[in-house]
Amino acid sequence: MAMAETFFSNLKCRECGALYPKKATHVCEFDFGPLEADYDYAKIRAAISREKIRSRPLTMWRYRELLPIDGEPTVGLQVGFTPLVKAERLARALGVRELYLKNDAVNYPTLSFKDRVVAVALTRARELGFNIVACASTGNLANSVAANAAAAGLESYVLIPYDLERGKVLNSLVYGTKVIGIEGPYDQVNRLCSEIAGKYGWGFVNVNLRPYYAEGSKTLGFEIIEQLDWRIPAHTVIPMASGSLLTKIAKAYQEAVKVGLVNASPFRIYGAQARGCNPITAAQQAGTDLIRPVPKPDTIAKSLAIGTPADGYYAVNVMRQTGGAAADATDAEIIEAIKLLAETEGIFAETAGGVTLACAKKLIDSGRIPRDERVVICITGNGLKTAEALDGQLTEPARIKPSLREFDALIVKHEPQRRGEKNSLMEYRQRGNGILETPCLRASAVNKSYGNRSKHTDPVAGANQQPGHGQRRGGDGRGAD
Amino acid sequence: MAKCKGRYWLNFTGPTATEPLIYQLSKKFDVVFNIRQATISDTMGLMGVEFEADREVLQAAIAWLETQGVKVKPVELNTIEG
The missing domain is CATH 3.40.50.1100 (Rossmann fold)
Known part of the structure; x- marks a missing residue:
């Protein structure tokens, strides 16, 4: 998509509304409230349309005007538009x-959905001039940072508790990221991350790049x-x-x-x-x-x-x-x-x-x-x-000798079981839901193909609902983790 | 000795929610405190506060708060994922 215009205007405190420049920062100096991306919505309204979006590739970047980057996306160009x-x-x-x-x-x-947030955070990290990106994570986020950084040619670090399961570590190591095991619980890993971000000037996707990350x-x-x-x-x-x-x-x-x-x-x-x-x-x-x-x-x-x-x-x-x-x-x-x-x-x-x-x-x-x-x-x-x-939660596979006779015997054994399962599903429906079938379901418009849009025209019923406009200024930036 | 500053979220739960712990902290330790925001109910409280003190004094003050049942977390650690 040919577009270099930015619609992303500021970072804004969710508590007091104070505006901040679009840097790698995530906390309001005044009340410690979290900073969030703010946009020029009038400009976006004039620039965006369903037709324009439809003409773009089937990725998350088709909504680029509503994402906190200044130029073209450069990381994770294929992410999103899942079924x-x-x-x-x-x-x-x-x-x-x-x-x-x-x-x-x-x-x-x-x-995982983490590829969305990481794609935005790393694109923004590049715009802000970071050469090294990092995160503290025990799972999905680490994998995503490692993979997307590798594909973008960015150097990356993943900080983990040193005793994390081997399988999880491999899922990040394979991408060539530098994994550092920290001898301490996750809280201390996080604490060290914020100190590193300050001292080394790295882009931590879920610390100093958090306002960008979250928008993804x-x-x-x-x-x-x-x-x-x-x-x-x-x-x-x-x-x-x-x-x-x-x-x-x-x-x-x-x-x-x-x-x-x-x-x-x-x-x-x-x-x-x-x-x-x-x-x-x-x-x-x-x-x-x-x-x-x-x-x-x-x-x-x-x-x-x-x-x-x-x-x-x-x-x-x-x-x-x-x-x-x-x-x-x-x-x-x-x-x-x-x-x-x-x-x-x-x-x-x-x-x-x-x-x-x-x-x-x-x-x-x-x-x-x-x-x-x-x-x-x-x-x-x-x-x-x-x-x-x-582990241990599923039926173990049946085991037979390579003999048709044994196979036949097994299938005969499965037969009543299969009928039983059918009955129990019917009972479940009757017991659990009070209805046997849901009559309104239509057989058409099964929407399983990648990127296929629903063709439904039914209005959304919502007689007893309240207006959904919720997000107002925050009260506290609270919690922490 | 060098003064250092730290920004923290203090989480008060149970009996600590109604104790005058910040007052007690200022009497016990030479710490300048600057409360930036707070929300308190009868069972819980949350406070954003900046402390300034000598490094050792600050560490001792935070350790004391934790012994009183207050959960202390640096604001910079307000990360969002595990």
Whole structure:
């Protein structure tokens, strides 16, 4: 796309609104509030259109005017525009009329939504003159920084606790990044990162480049809207670690309205956490926006296990203002949900995906999410990354000698089992949902192909919803992590 | 001795939320404190504060706060992912 114009005007404190130059900084000097990218929306409105976006390559950069960079993107040019899957079998299992899965488990190149945020952070890092980029991470973020930096020819460092599992380390080492094991818990790794960023002048994607990094998450929201044929879904369920992704998807919905890409319609935002680390969910359910830290997270959903979520306050407020809610899921529920998603839709999600689906199910069963409205569930990472979570949780493969007779015997044994499974699924539907089939589902418009947009024309029902314009100035920058 | 400054989020939970801990800190240690923002309920509190003191005094003051049950986190560490 031929475009060198910038629409990104300033960094702005989410607390007091003070403006800052577009440098590598992330905290307001006055009240320590987080800084966020601010744009010239009138200029964007005049410059952007659905037609213009449609004419661009199917990547996250098709919404470039709404991203915090000055020039052309230079890192992660292929990232994004992941499938929005119309999940009819899962919809039947959950008892909802219309369900979609935003499937970032197949995001390019490292199979998680982190490629979006890293692509923006590293593009901006280059614009700001950083030659070395880095992050502190135990998983998806490290993989993404390592891969995207390698492809862009940037030198990169990944700081990890020294005793991290070998498999996770290999997933970063393979890209030629320099991995440094720090002898101490994650908190101390983080602490060292901020000191290094200050002393060595490196670009840490989730420290001094944070305002740029976080904006990359918005592209997930823009894509959902475009793939729903320019509609905002009535209900969106999003996993919460720091809470940043949830607030940015809401911001994307609001910005799309603001710049004239989509008509305003009510939407509700829902957050999902693991029971073993649920500080944001606990606050939302208690009706407060003060986040009580979880000192020792204990869950298989490690990518969501942030005990002191930096954006928890903002996430709670987005849920409150849009009329949404939060839920949490136990480890057993997470495993069940991973299996349900795989068995109904052929999607193997990481544990965070299990959390999101398990929470969506609870929100549907409790009536918080109505069964007859459009629901989107965000799957943010690939199951291959956390396969060990399923150790001992699946049926072991049958073992036979290379003999047709033994095979025949096995198949005969499977026959009643297969019939039984069918019956139990029917029972599940009757028991769990109170209905056998969801009559409104149509067989057409299965939207599984990469980049294929939905052809639906149904209006989004939303009679009992509240206006979805939520994000106002913040109250505190709180939490920390 | 060189003075140093630090910016912190203090998280008060349980009984610490209603104790006058900043007052007590200033009596026990030679620390200049500058509160930038705060939110307090009867069970929890969150405060953004800047401390200025000799390095050893600052470290001792923070260690004391932690023994009182306050979670202390440098503002610069307000990162968002694990």
